[in-house]
Amino acid sequence: MLRWLLVILLALIVFNGLSAWLHRIGLGRLPGDFHFKLGGRQWHLPLASAVLLSFLAMLIGKFV
Template structure:
C-alpha cells in the first residue's frame, strides 16, 4: 500500500510540474482537478487528470 501512495504522490508531482504544457492540451480543467490560491501561491491538485493519464499509460503498457 505504501508503494501505491508513493507512486500516486510522484505522479501528482510530475503532472503538477508539467501542468503548463498539459493545460494547453486540455488537462487540468477536468472535474476533480482542484486549483486554489494559498499563501500567495497558486496550487494545482490534478486528481482527475492523474487518474486519466495513469489509465492511458496502463493501457499502453498492457498493449505493448
C-alpha cells in the same frame, strides 16, 4: 531503488516539458482538478488528470 528514482525524475522532466501542450488539450482543467490559493501562492492538484494519465499508461503498458 536508484533505478526507480531515475525513472521518476525522468518522468517529471518529461511531463514538465509537455505541461504547456497537455494544458492546451484540456488536462489540468478537468472536473476533479483543484486550483486554490493558499498563503499567497497558487496551488494545483490535478487529481482527475492524474487518474486519466494513469489509465492511459496502463492501457499502453497492457498492449505493448
